């Protein structure tokens with residue numbers, strides 16, 4: 395056990411895509427757990443796109459981080475000391491540790507991990523991103539065999555899970571991903587029927603033409619992960635009564651995508667095609683998490699669902715890795731090994 399706690403704090407509010415100066419490494423004494431609390435030595439923490447929104451002070455569905463506050467995030471680690479019932483030294487647990495080497499959290503905000511699957515799966519395929527895919531595909535995608543689904547960020551933890559669940563439900567699945575390597579992964583590892591490299595198309599019209607070729611029957615479900623050029627390309631290809639679960643709009647997280655200025659075309663397609671467009675935030679659905687684990691964990695243990703993790707070593711590398719993930723530098727679920 396090291397004698398100091400290290401944490402990455404929000405040093406400055408970013409403008410557009412964050413830069414390393416927006417973060418600061420802080421050190422201090424390792425905290426002591428009070429009654430009902432647990433001290434965790436964090437082994438890994440997650441990096442997720444939603445964290446970008448928390449760095450702004452604009453109001454959103456969740457509170458902003460304060461300047462100087464530890465960057466938010468889920469982590470996993472070993473219990474060093476417990477003052478909470480149900481947790482013993484050495485237990486491997488997960489909770490909202492933040493980007494830090496140690497965390498003290500109330501026992502009722504922690505979960506002991508299932509040892510039958512690798513602990514890091516709790517951050518991706520068996521955690522919030524996998525659960526997002528599992529929940530919202532059924533609830534808002536309403537997939538039917540024979541339909542076509544299109545999804546971008548297709549090799550990320552949300553996209554890869556949506557693609558595999560849709561394929562298992564009998565849909566034609568079309569991936570949009572950044573670069574040849576990710577397109578190959580989408581086809582070979584995650585079983586998509588077709589894959590398109592969005593980086594090869596600077597214009598929405600060109601991307602739309604490429605998509606039209608691999609979606610001969612149109613698009614029934616467009617799972618929205620990205621917004622921007624991709625939303626503009628796909629929406630006119632939607633079939634009547636198509637569904638668009640709106641999960642994320644990462645192309646706009648830095649506020650710079652000029653396609654945002656052309657949104658009226660997209661909204662018109664929503665009207666004329668009578669599309670169902672459902673925004674959702676996974677936090678509203680946590681009561682379904684035990685059912686998700688019960689169904690999906692055995693499939694992970696049996697190797698029936700593929701997943702990919704992109705693990706970078708060193709807490710000090712979290713800011714640069716996070717910045718890279720926001721612009722496609724990750725291949726799979728982005729994780730920091732503290």
Ligand code: NDP
Nearest residue numbers: 443547550551552571572619641642643644645675676722
């Ligand atoms: P990923 O690990 O897939 O990382 C983000 C990916 O987005 C990048 O790797 C890149 O993939 C892609 N991307 C970034 N910028 C662009 C762009 N301008 N155009 C096209 N693609 C881009 O992320 P997750 O799977 O964790 O999350 C996917 C989405 O789901 C995000 O928008 C996230 O905010 C959202 N989300 C929403 C939740 C909710 O409750 N609503 C819950 C969880 C996630 P590539 O290189 O292939 O382009």
